[in-house]
Amino acid sequence: MSDPGPAPAGRWADLRTRILSAIVMLAVGAVEIWLGGTAFAALVIGLTSVMVWELATMTAPGGRKAPVTIAVTAGAALMLAMVLRSDIAVLFLMVPTLVLILTPRRDRRLSGAYALAIMLAGYGLVELRQTGGDRAILWLVAVVIVSDVLGYFVGRLVGGPKFWPALSPKKTWSGTVAGWIGAALVGLVLVLAVGTSWLIVPVSALVALAGQMGDIAESWVKRRAGVKDASDLIPGHGGVLDRFDALIGAVVFVLLLGLFAPVTRLFGG
Structure with a gap:
């Protein structure tokens, strides 16, 4: 979610829709994280497939069958990678990248690189849930959400200089720094509440920065593709991406x- 900077009151009109959609997503996500195992992996595979579909559609508009085929291929490749859980898994994660590079579309190399990031994220989420348990995955999600929400509201209320106007013209330094602070506070809460390592505080801020870079990367892809949203699947939020x-x-x-x-290891694992 981009940090949109200051805006008149009319720009808050979509806030109710955004909040309702966010509540539904959080509820579904919380249940799936609690269930873990096959249920969580299935959700991640489904979301990854949809994100690859959005990417394929944005970079090669006009076609309908090809993006769906690429999305199904991505889901199957991710499932195989999860089953194997070995060095060869990386080869399966690269399948959508190869398909996007070899098919007619805008910015083939950029699309391929972003597809690999999507696949790695899907694989990494399931791996983190399996190796780190509920605590690790909830920490990661909390850092991203708190950073995102603070960046959104502080950016709109405070505004100020832009963080990276060439790629994300609405993201401000005020919102960006607020996101870092919020993420560090998430880490601090974990230290005080459950006794995790103090290293989790700076690591949380770095994770927030990486999340903001992920936001900017998607903004770059959309700007190159000439679209505002990846899709219109989520009311008030645009696409899954x-x-x-x-x-x-x-x-x-x-x-x-x-x-x-x-x-x-930050959690004693």
């Missing part, structure tokens, strides 16, 4: 961080 763009950036960052020190 518009809602989960920050989570993509955050999960990819956690995966990269895991190459050096698994994030689950």
